[in-house]
Amino acid sequence: MSLQNPDNRSIVLDTETTGMPVTEGHRIIEIGCVELIGRRLTGRHFHVYLQPDRESDEGAIGVHGITNEFLVGKPRFAEVADEFFEFIRGAQLIIHNAAFDVGFINNEFALLGQQDRADVTQYCTVLDTLLMARERHPGQRNSLDALCKRYGVDNSGRELHGALLDSEILADVYLAMTGGQTTLSLSGQGADGGDGDASRPSEIRRLAADRAAGRIIRASEAELAEHEARMAIIAKAAGAPALWVQLQEAGQPASS
Known part of the structure; x- marks a missing residue:
């Protein structure tokens, strides 16, 4: 299948889950994506927390800090599936350890009985930055944190994993790995987008800093x-x- 992407549009994507592997019934609880067009962050993003209808493993909560109680009342994947699919459709997906995230995304669509969407590689190309990093830095640590240190990308707000923050950090890492600038983070917009201001700190990073500082949000x-x-x-x-x-x-x- 030939996939057309005339706008050179990329979606940097990350997920958080109840645990692993997907074959043991684990589900997605957070999706975070940021958009790049022509190697420039546009300010458009897609972000949602999801009710997985099962509890998260304690080990997974220790990684991302998203508790079972926090997810009560959040939408289920079925409620956001169409919006999410349209946001990523036709784009190049840039993912760190893509097999993990793509496997979970495909599973969510399959659970809805949407077999036509249960292989997102039929609608998107996929670039795995973990495989890219292993080719460029064999024998070295190539976690997202290690790549941030290697390429001088600010990850100071990343005390816990979070899909939206990690996708924005990965966008900066990808641009650095492939020879681009890393200072183009724009203030976050919703999925309907809009112009950003490159001179201001990213709203995504500001929210992450609040979370890391333990700031109380009433x-x-x-x-x-x-x-x-x-x-x-x-x-x-x-x-x-x-x-x-x-x-x-x-x-x-x-x-x-």
């Missing part, structure tokens, strides 16, 4: 209302409020 009024509604449903099904709610109502501390 829930919005809408999020609090949704939480209360969900707790009411759980309490009704269980026939009693949650234990910590009962302790609070009794005037006792919820934890020691």
